[in-house]
Amino acid sequence: MGRRVVVIGGDAAGGSAASQAKKRRPDLDVVVFERGRATSYSACGIPYWISGTVEDEAALIARTPEQHRAAGIDVRMRTEVVGIDLDRRVVSWRELDGGGEGTEPYDDLVYATGSVPMRPPVPGMDADGVYGVQVLDDGVALRAELDGGGVQRVVVVGGGYIGLEIAEACRVRGLDVTVVDRSATPVGTFDPDIGAFVADAVRAEGIELVLSDGVSAIDVGDDGRARAVRTASGRVLPADLVVLGLGVRPDVRLAREAGIPLGTSGGVAVDAGMRTQVPGVWAAGDCVESRHRLSGQRMVVALGTHANKQGRVAGINIGGGYATFPGVIGTAITKVCDLEVARTGLSSAEATAAGYRFVTASVDSTTKAGYFPGAAPIRVKMIAERRSGQLLGAQVVGREGSAKRIDALAICVWNEMGVDEVLSLDLSYAPPFSPVWDPVLITARKALEAVEADARQL
């Protein structure tokens, strides 16, 4: 028997790790255990499939089990790993359909179990009709229920990215949708002034927003199904269906049981090469913690793009190459109805928590030259460290053509640029694409003025 790589989880991280390792070293025996019915799919695309924006479920799948097998990877579908014996280097598995079980030895193990939706510890949370939307099978179940026609009132618990995307998908399908969130504005990772734009856009779409209010219980009917959501303030929101949009936590149960060390954030601790602290055991994707390059803190960021990169890094290293994952800076983007919104680096609250003191600057501009047809409104906000002027974070909100500008800002943050240098950047300009001063540059100018005004008071 050749050298054997066992991968737990066949989505973005696990699938990438398996592919890269096998590609680099075809002599490896690579076995992937996947609990669900799909491999290497776009979890981020699920809301758009539920809404009907994306018509075909198959479109979400980047690589099927058959494609993995054609590449020489042994994929075991609907098979759950139930235990890891680190001393014997063996995993135990069982088939979810049919009940077969067994063990599999490994030389290298890739832990890529992903994440699970957060469930508030309130009564009724495990009732029928309460859905998390984390894996494709969740989405399939949710869509089947919506297609069944018995659902008219949907309550989404939590107004984060996934919560709002699912809320919009349900609204597009003509349902009555209410979103409950404990914060004063949805998507709490944005500064409140940016979040306020999101709240307006959500409401304009006919979605009810219940803010500054948490969920205290879910009322369950005699049939065992959720029928209403009760909030801390005493509201009762009737629901034919409840969707969890509170975010996710890393699925570390198996790792904890086996003794693979976790980090301070609760994710599996890994080094830059995606090695855990156990020799021969690697981890990647939503289940690991990453280093935030600005705050220096370890954090779990569940995002397909990181999962793909981390899986690639693990796979290259297992295959004898060299690659590293250099950390994250908190970039995120979403579309809320017609509103595009994105962030990178530290928000105001995160910057404060990380010990930075800063000034902010916000500018309203247009995505194209103001006189050009289709010029859409865009607001850019920057957070710059006092005195140094280092760009700590940025947020963008606006209409079509706004949010992808966050990438430019992300690269400025990544390179620890000061706003004085940012305003001098040689960015592209032509009237169909930008005002002569791109909104990014105008905001840097204003941020520099704020830094200078602040410095005079120091």
Next chain:
Amino acid sequence: MGRRVVVIGGDAAGGSAASQAKKRRPDLDVVVFERGRATSYSACGIPYWISGTVEDEAALIARTPEQHRAAGIDVRMRTEVVGIDLDRRVVSWRELDGGGEGTEPYDDLVYATGSVPMRPPVPGMDADGVYGVQVLDDGVALRAELDGGGVQRVVVVGGGYIGLEIAEACRVRGLDVTVVDRSATPVGTFDPDIGAFVADAVRAEGIELVLSDGVSAIDVGDDGRARAVRTASGRVLPADLVVLGLGVRPDVRLAREAGIPLGTSGGVAVDAGMRTQVPGVWAAGDCVESRHRLSGQRMVVALGTHANKQGRVAGINIGGGYATFPGVIGTAITKVCDLEVARTGLSSAEATAAGYRFVTASVDSTTKAGYFPGAAPIRVKMIAERRSGQLLGAQVVGREGSAKRIDALAICVWNEMGVDEVLSLDLSYAPPFSPVWDPVLITARKALEAVEADARQL
């Protein structure tokens, strides 16, 4: 009399310099001489006004003479500076309407004369009906002629940015348009494989492209008007109107006559603060040369965004503040019919000329997740230094939503990042905005593979 700033030229650079200086030091006497009929306008918008995409000429004007005057700036319209006496610190001027003339003393002089269209030294080039489109008054004259209704056949000499934009504008107006260019592909600042996409798009719009052919003469009728363009290969292209799209050269006549030193590229030589080598004389905009941050060479880049930045820098320094213009990296963007195309850093030819050896990588991807409605094709090309992998340049071509991605690449080039780090960047991802591996990141992966494959041969 207070300290006096004289500005020659009231468009982007001169207007910005005047505004900033006056804003910083309201006690300054600021006088702006402008030969034309407009101040602070968008020259880049002229093609879109000619096509009718932008309806109102006034929309192109960012700040009118009256607005400058309201800010306390003494703007002298239709007044040409005809000489500079550096020893006496005086400029001579004359009114283009009315014929008045005089002199104006200065403490600080800002030379912001802009550029003039290149005219090939061939017979007939000065005939009536031959237009450069450099200043707003050119555009006004050209549009008046087109509105007159006597023009059906337009020949554009030169397939650079402005040439193609004007060609498209004329085509949109229903005219027969031919573009003649000496290169094998239009927009010679792109690599030929990218230029080929541009050629296809131009032809698809019904514009005739005559490539690898230069202009040898312009036939002039008895009425003194151009009536055909003759090419080096012997073709005769009938023309009711000829437009020059060969690019521009800095307008340095006055500077040369006065003894303000020019640089090796032919533009006025300036330091990082936009000072010329003559004390008290500043320069900014299309007439100056800039430092290319990668090649180290001095070059003239006529672009409104640089002119605005440079004018701002000069004005801040004149006003007692501190600012610098840190150079350019050759970023440019344009829309050719439905095709978006952009570049940054060095092209393959420029990199070779600058002494670099490199590998290239091109990737075809989509602007959004491939399964998402509206996902458009995009090609990204990277030029990476051999061994180091430093990103030397990048080009993007594609449909809607493609070209502005060049800004992310520009900031990578600016920061001298290697493609190995680029591929790890924390760029934004959600299905409506990007595949899970953004095209920029995929291309960096492929470029890294090319660098590594090349290194094995070193």
